[in-house]
Amino acid sequence: MASKQFEPASGTRDFLAGELRRRERLFAATRGVFERYGFEPLQTPAFERLETLTGKYGDEGDKLIFKILRRGEHEATGEADLALRYDLTVPLARVVAAYGSRLPSPYKRYAIGPVWRADRPGKGRFREFTQCDVDVVGSASPLVEAEVVCAGADALDAMGVTGYTILVNSRQALNGLMEVYGVPTDLAGVALITLDKLDKLAPAQVVAELVQGRGLAEATARSLVDDLTADDAVVRMRKALAGNDAGRAGLAEVDRLLELAGPHIGPERIRFAPNLVRGLDYYTGAIWEVTAPGMPGAIASGGRYDHLIEALGGPDLPACGFSLGVERILGILEEADDGATVIDVAVTVMDEESSTEAVRLIGGLRRAGLTAEVYLGGSRKFAKQLKWASDRGARFAVLSGPSERAEGVVTVRDMTSGDQERVPVGEALTHLADRCAMKAAPDNA
Amino acid sequence: MASKQFEPASGTRDFLAGELRRRERLFAATRGVFERYGFEPLQTPAFERLETLTGKYGDEGDKLIFKILRRGEHEATGEADLALRYDLTVPLARVVAAYGSRLPSPYKRYAIGPVWRADRPGKGRFREFTQCDVDVVGSASPLVEAEVVCAGADALDAMGVTGYTILVNSRQALNGLMEVYGVPTDLAGVALITLDKLDKLAPAQVVAELVQGRGLAEATARSLVDDLTADDAVVRMRKALAGNDAGRAGLAEVDRLLELAGPHIGPERIRFAPNLVRGLDYYTGAIWEVTAPGMPGAIASGGRYDHLIEALGGPDLPACGFSLGVERILGILEEADDGATVIDVAVTVMDEESSTEAVRLIGGLRRAGLTAEVYLGGSRKFAKQLKWASDRGARFAVLSGPSERAEGVVTVRDMTSGDQERVPVGEALTHLADRCAMKAAPDNA
Incomplete structure (x- = not known):
């Protein structure tokens, strides 16, 4: 910059x-x-009215709201009435x-x-x-x-x-899990927030946080974390949840989702993940995350x-x-x-007289659905305009100088091969449309 | 609301x-x-930094800028640092x-x-x-x-x-016009702002404003307005502008644009409009307006x-x-x-068992590029689900109840004619894709 x-x-x-x-x-x-x-x-x-947004995202979220200053005579109050x-x-x-x-x-x-x-x-x-x-x-x-x-x-x-992979769990299953493992109701919410860290922290660290930070009994924390991180965690969790009303209801939510969505998504891409928590506490049923x-x-x-x-x-x-x-x-x-933009046809302009012809040709090309540009720079040098056509990624360049005009033709240059061909002015449009369609065909095949 | x-x-x-x-x-x-x-x-x-925007739109424009309050500890200052x-x-x-x-x-x-x-x-x-x-x-x-x-x-x-219609003029032509009609240089700008009102006010009102509001000599104002509003205004203006350097240059700009763009746009849709001013004074060459x-x-x-x-x-x-x-x-x-949304196929759900089948079928329909929806409401009544299919603008509805399941078919209902047809489950997807393609064909023809 x-x-x-x-x-x-x-x-x-x-x-x-x-x-x-x-x-x-x-x-x-x-x-x-x-x-x-x-x-x-x-x-x-x-933007929304400020009151529509405030108080909806928690204290941390509220601080991140961009507020819009009142206007006119109210600007000096320094107050906001709208927010992004x-x-x-x-x-x-x-x-x-x-x-x-x-x-x-x-x-x-x-x-x-x-x-x-x-x-x-x-x-x-x-x-x-x-x-x-x-x-x-x-x-x-x-x-x-x-x-x-x-x-x-x-x-x-x-x-x-x-x-x-889509990992699926359920808030009900998590509530059931807390009950089954004997986590006191008032500690369940914060315990889950710690359990959510099992994908980042070592199991021992999670146990420590559950005990020291959250106040869980050490035996409870250890058995919970052991079972959730075992190789057969899914089996252990299914067994544990089956012994509890909320657990069973949660498992049913998960299984119904796997049953309905699995065949479409591919059963190998969606699975029950008993340790998935999701930080946000507004979820009430099935929850999922894609990794x-x-x-x-x-x-x-x-x-x-x-x-x-x-x-x-x-x-x-x-x-x-x-x-x-x-x-x-x-x-x-x-x-x-x-x-860079890739265009079909770049039309060069060698002199004032060729401008009108260039604009006419290019209008036809665009009507035929091609992307076409005319040289708008100040140079009248052939090499410079050819470089421009190349910079624009043009497939074909059209050249029309005094010698072409004298013969009633334009020169069409294939910008990939460098081959040039003289085409009667009246046929230039169809010629270019056909060749662009041919060049495009391999991509569409 | x-x-x-x-x-x-x-x-x-x-x-x-x-x-x-x-x-x-x-x-x-x-x-x-x-x-x-x-x-x-x-x-x-x-949004941009506030200083990027202020001072760019004039005093009136500046007042209309939505400003964003500074954040965190700076919010209390009531100052803005960003703006929409x-x-x-x-x-x-x-x-x-x-x-x-x-x-x-x-x-x-x-x-x-x-x-x-x-x-x-x-x-x-x-x-x-x-x-x-x-x-x-x-x-x-x-x-x-x-x-x-x-x-x-x-x-x-x-x-x-x-x-x-595209009306074309040129700032240079307007400058030439002021010179030709003897409008003092320091009055030219404001005189043009008044002349811009010729499409809204009566000629006499414009003359009055030029004389009383802008300080032009009455004869000058009258001849200017007379010529600009005459039936042959374009002829008079071309003649007037030809007698002046700026006027000639401006006319050349207009004519070059008409010459280059006219054939593409259609010459009847673009024309010289000598009384077109455009309020904004940043224009330096050709100007145009579409009415x-x-x-x-x-x-x-x-x-x-x-x-x-x-x-x-x-x-x-x-x-x-x-x-x-x-x-x-x-x-x-x-x-x-x-x-309302118009969809190709609405799939009804008569009981729990048909849900899985419905999701399977609908997945196939969508993969085939069709817009398809499954009933998500709580009713198990046929009439209610049919009304839903109709409200969604569905072309076809698929029904699958116990009797269909017993026979291994689904019922396909043409929502326009009301005709129903029983189709083997395994053929439902191709059947619907074909019929939707046929229904779509007339629109594409």
Whole structure:
């Protein structure tokens, strides 16, 4: 960058053509999947009334909200009345409350759009970033979990994410687990937060935190962690949960989801993970996380959250959703972007007289659906214009100087082979359209 | 709306599926045109550093900037350090300054995205609205004007705007006009602002304002307005401008644009309009405005602005752009939106056992590219689920109850005719894919 003053604001990014096209292609693939599932797009404003957002994200979250100063005579008060949206879920709750029965029931919606958080910008962390959510509001059917999980998995496939695994658990199963192992009810919540660290910390460290930090009996903590980290943890957990009402109900939720979604997703890509906790305490039923090789943490996550819409200011409706970490996914996918624009035909301009002819030809090419550009620089040198055509990634260049005009032809140059051919002016359009179609064919085959 | 508290913030809108799809289709058509012209997409952040924006839009503009409060310990100062972008041109100037030679030269970019202005919201005026700009930075060639005008016209065509006219003038021609009619140099600027009102006010009112408000001699004002509003105004103006250096240069700019762009756009859709002024004083060359029948004011406008990029903080590069008033265009186009989602297949669920089969079938339908939904509601009544299928606009419904299962079939109902057919389970997928393809065919023909 020439100077810091021209950089985008801290934590935000400019997207030039190559990167922007890569992002848009990913989003379009995702949208295509959601549309085939019958999810409807929703777009809410960038900012909401301040009171719509505050108090919804906890104390830490509230601090990260970008607030907008009042305007005009009120600006001097230094008060804010609006705020940039922090996620796509609070706006969803507001829309469900506002439109009520005018929305389909259940309301299946997807949203892909920027959110803003005043986080300390760091490696791979941004203050403006895109979220991609798919949610169903208004149905308690277990088919909802299956639909949402299958839609998310198909979207990951469409984006080109490979080798991922969907880990499934249930809040009810976790509650049952606490009961079975004799964790006192008032310690269950914090114990689960510690157990969630089993994928990062050594088992002994987790036991220590459970005992010293959370106040669990040492024997309880040890048997819980031993069983959860055993090679046959799934077998042990299934056995343990079967002896408890909440445990059985939770297992049934997990198994129903595996049964419904497994055949579509591939049974090897989705499995019960008894130690999956998910930090957020608003989940009420099945929960899941998607992991991919080489990625610490999850690239997507979701679950059933039956009372969150009400807590966010909407009506009390059952709901279930899946959020895909598209910024993270964009980061792990092949770095190759589309690079420079690639165009079909570059039309050179050797003198004033050829301009009119060039504009006429190029209009026809574009009407035929080709990407075509005319040289807009100041040079009248052939070599310079040819370099421009090459820089633009042109497949063909069209040259028309005095000698061509005298003969009523244009020269068509194949920019890959360097072969040149003289074509009558009247046939140039069809000639180029045909050759571009032929060149394009191998890609489509 | 249930309650004002759930409405979007003043001047902003929620876009539900129908309207959002209509908007996106319009933007996609526009993008397609710009891409064929070799314009590259650019996306800049929603907010910029406050100092990047202030002082760029005049005093009135500055008041309309949404400012973002500083955060953390600085929040109490009541100061702002960031601001929502007010247009797409200042961010373009910043990007040109920041990336310099890493951008193609000339830099042909398009941008379609929201901007925010703290205007008093009114009928058809919003605080969050989409702008659609196409600009070329770094070339003084008259081919640039032709490219930009043709791209804009093709985009209007692609959006479905009909019957529009592109009115062309030139700042140089206007300067020449002032000289020819003897308007003192220091009054020329304000006199032009008044002349711009000739499309709204009666000629006598414009004369009065020129004399009383602007201080022109009455004879000067009268002859200027008489000539500009005469039936043969174009002839009179061409004659007048020919007698003056600036006038001749301006006419040459206009004629070159008509000559280059006319054949592509259709000569009847673009013409010299000697009384076109355009309020903004940053234009330096050709200027234009697009009018459509029944619309007061312009639906799109643009021109050459050779020193604006520098004034906005970028390098001093020639530039030229066209801005399409997409919100206005969305307002005048057919009001019909896409309405409710229309899906290919609705799969009903009569009992627990049919759920698994339903999910399997629907997965196959979606893989085949069809839009398919499964019933997620709580009712097990046939009539209720059929109503759901109808509400979703389904072409076909699939029914599978105990009697179907006993025979190894599903019932496929044509939702238009009401005809039902029993199809073996194993053939349901191909049967539905074929029938949907047949139903779709007439639309594609």
